[in-house]
Amino acid sequence: MSFNRDAIRLLTEIAQMLELLGENPFKINAHTRAARAIKDQTKDLSTLADDRPSLLAIEGIGPKIADKLIELANSGSISEHQKLAAQVPAGLMLLLRIPGLGPKTVRMLWQERDITDLAGLNAIIADSSILELPRMGKKAVEKLTRAIAFAEQDTGRLYLGVALPVAERIIEHMRTIEGITRAAYAGSLRRGKETIGDIDILVCATEPQAATEAFTTMPGLVAVVASGPTKSTIRFELDVDLGRWKFEGASGDAEERPSVQVDLRVIPETSWGAAYMYFTGSKEHNVRLRQLALKHNLTLNEYGLFPEDKADKTPPQKRGIAPVASSTEEEIYHALGLPAIPPELREDRGELALTETPPLVELADIKADLHAHTTASDGSLELESLVTLARDRGFHTIAVTDHSRSAVIANGLNLTRLRAQRNAIDHLRAHTTDITILHGSEVDILADGSLDYDNETLAWLDIVVASPHASLSQDAPTATARLLAAIGNPHVNIVGHPTGRLINKRRGLEPAIDDIITAAKEHSVALEINAHWLRLDLRDTHVRAAVDAGCLIAINCDTHRATDFDNLRFGIATARRGWLPPAQCINTWPAPKLHAWLARKHSS
Numbered sequence: 001m002s003f004n005r006d007a008i009r010l011l012t013e014i015a016q017m018l019e020l021l022g023e024n025p026f027k028i029n030a031h032t033r034a035a036r037a038i039k040d041q042t043k044d045l046s047t048l049a050d051d052r053p054s055l056l057a058i059e060g061i062g063p064k065i066a067d068k069l070i071e072l073a074n075s076g077s078i079s080e081h082q083k084l085a086a087q088v089p090a091g092l093m094l095l096l097r098i099p100g101l102g103p104k105t106v107r108m109l110w111q112e113r114d115i116t117d118l119a120g121l122n123a124i125i126a127d128s129s130i131l132e133l134p135r136m137g138k139k140a141v142e143k144l145t146r147a148i149a150f151a152e153q154d155t156g157r158l159y160l161g162v163a164l165p166v167a168e169r170i171i172e173h174m175r176t177i178e179g180i181t182r183a184a185y186a187g188s189l190r191r192g193k194e195t196i197g198d199i200d201i202l203v204c205a206t207e208p209q210a211a212t213e214a215f216t217t218m219p220g221l222v223a224v225v226a227s228g229p230t231k232s233t234i235r236f237e238l239d240v241d242l243g244r245w246k247f248e249g250a251s252g253d254a255e256e257r258p259s260v261q262v263d264l265r266v267i268p269e270t271s272w273g274a275a276y277m278y279f280t281g282s283k284e285h286n287v288r289l290r291q292l293a294l295k296h297n298l299t300l301n302e303y304g305l306f307p308e309d310k311a312d313k314t315p316p317q318k319r320g321i322a323p324v325a326s327s328t329e330e331e332i333y334h335a336l337g338l339p340a341i342p343p344e345l346r347e348d349r350g351e352l353a354l355t356e357t358p359p360l361v362e363l364a365d366i367k368a369d370l371h372a373h374t375t376a377s378d379g380s381l382e383l384e385s386l387v388t389l390a391r392d393r394g395f396h397t398i399a400v401t402d403h404s405r406s407a408v409i410a411n412g413l414n415l416t417r418l419r420a421q422r423n424a425i426d427h428l429r430a431h432t433t434d435i436t437i438l439h440g441s442e443v444d445i446l447a448d449g450s451l452d453y454d455n456e457t458l459a460w461l462d463i464v465v466a467s468p469h470a471s472l473s474q475d476a477p478t479a480t481a482r483l484l485a486a487i488g489n490p491h492v493n494i495v496g497h498p499t500g501r502l503i504n505k506r507r508g509l510e511p512a513i514d515d516i517i518t519a520a521k522e523h524s525v526a527l528e529i530n531a532h533w534l535r536l537d538l539r540d541t542h543v544r545a546a547v548d549a550g551c552l553i554a555i556n557c558d559t560h561r562a563t564d565f566d567n568l569r570f571g572i573a574t575a576r577r578g579w580l581p582p583a584q585c586i587n588t589w590p591a592p593k594l595h596a597w598l599a600r601k602h603s604s
């Protein structure tokens with residue numbers, strides 16, 4: 001019932017705009033009340049557009065509102081809404097989406113300080129002049145600051161871990177279509193970004209029409225947004241339960257299934273490399289490449305790298321000019337005097353200064369997982385199953401690191417249970433030869449930076465992963481001191497998910513990351529990239545800083561259930577985006593080297 005939904009939205013917005021303009025409360029209230037009344041309706045009100053009496057019979061809908069509903073049904077819009085929208089800056093309506101910021105406050109900000117958007121609001125918070133305004137005490141402003149931070153978290157972008165399987169499903173399908181000679185995903189997904197705006201698929205096809213046809217009718221399709229000979233856009237279903245992750249479908253109807261936008265481009269075989277490069281992006285990387293091409297008297301576009309002809313504005317491919325390079329990305333990079341640049345590096349973060357392709361960690365390099373849970377705390381795998389899964393992955397080492405005692409919700413282990421776990425591990429070790437089982441702990445870093453077990457216990461363990469779980473909204477200096485204290489503990493090997501952020505959900509700690517990296521290097525502590533797609537913490541930019549500083553990195557799955565090992569590739573993507581070479585990642589080390597490095601901080 002998209003009509004009812006539109007009506008509710010428009011009436012609510014009218015009420016909000018009236019309030020922002022300081023209009024009559026009765027008039028405002030009439031619109032709010034009508035919106036509420038429509039929410040309770042189970043029938044599509046557009047069917048009553050020529051039945052005014054029935055509309056009026058609905059409690060909460062008066063004659064003026066009834067006219068607006070009829071207008072909406074007949075014309076698709078409400079003129080009053082448009083008139084008001086012309087008077088109210090759009091930024092104010094966005095401010096209203098911040099939890100706790102109502103029309104009264106937003107109007108006051110507008111009237112008193114001419115604030116019309118978030119940037120303006122942030123500015124008067126930053127210089128504290130907001131404190132001079134009515135009802136804006138220190139407490140209220142603190143609350144507002146937190147609400148803004150929270151609202152900024154949900155970027156409306158899809159998790160890498162959700163988008164990638166969808167793209168793979170689509171590509172697998174496209175490859176079954178006759179005449180399709182190539183199919184690949186590009187865009188931010190290929191660059192391994194932690195979140196994805198939309199999915200970009202490229203194909204080469206002997207019959208472009210058939211490719212488009214297959215794409216716009218494929219299983220899992222929710223809606224066709226646009227369909228043309230070389231470019232089409234669909235919305236594709238998400239088969240993951242994302243809770244509040246609701247997308248609007250093409251018609252704007254929220255009742256449609258959750259879906260993601262997917263762009264398809266049909267590419268001529270001869271310009272595959274140029275198109276793959278162009279649509280992989282990033283945009284910033286592409287801009288740099290085009291500038292570089294111009295320096296070489298060349299011009300680069302999605303069809304190829306061509307000799308530059310400043311006199312002719314017609315694109316070279318349309319003039320029958322032969323490209324210098326076009327069929328592979330490598331060819332084009334080489335023609336520009338560059339080494340092949342891996343997709344994860346294409347962010348305009350210095351990659352054009354590379355003289356050779358740097359060594360980057362790969363999935364196959366990973367030989368150990370050093371952070372995993374069992375049924376002893378909050379995992380769903382028995383010890384034996386965890387070890388079996390790790391062995392099946394080809395790992396030489398698996399560390400069992402259940403939660404420590406303060407993690408009550410996660411059923412953290414007290415000392416008695418920790419010792420009992422050692423017995424179980426010793427028992428399993430007695431008939432295990434092909435994989436090393438380390439007995440460790442994921443020890444809580446408490447709010448003050450102290451650890452959840454005494455030093456004697458930490459020394460007795462084989463490995464210690466220290467992680468922050470609670471008090472994650474500490475201010476930056478406190479968070480820095482907390483993590484530095486943990487890093488300074490003589491028995492800590494790894495700091496697990498150092499900030500505790502959850503993508504789109506929780507900002508987490510914001511420590512002075514350079515200080516953390518310096519200390520980690522000094523104390524021979526590895527910082528973890530937690531491979532779960534909700535965490536990816538450290539994030540790419542932190543990894544890059546750590547790599548530059550020569551700090552060690554761990555990539556761990558933080559396994560709680562069997563499928564969690566599959567998340568490793570997301571951790572790898574983040575690592576590569578941080579330019580991590582395999583040698584700097586402790587999970588790639590041969591067993592003797594890794595074990596010796598860990599043992600330096602432990603007694604057993």
Ligand code: DGT
Nearest residue numbers: 187188196197198200278279280281282283286287
């Ligand atoms: P997303 O979807 O927001 O996560 O990010 P991308 O990077 O996938 O961006 P998208 O889907 O808009 O476009 C895919 C690629 O196509 C992008 O990375 C670079 C290229 N591209 C798109 N629009 C432009 C543009 O206006 N200029 C340039 N140079 N490249 C563009």
Ligand code: CA
Nearest residue numbers: 187188198199
């Ligand atoms: Ca994209």
Ligand code: CA
Nearest residue numbers: 198199200263
């Ligand atoms: Ca796109």
Ligand code: ZN
Nearest residue numbers: 371373442558
């Ligand atoms: Zn964990």
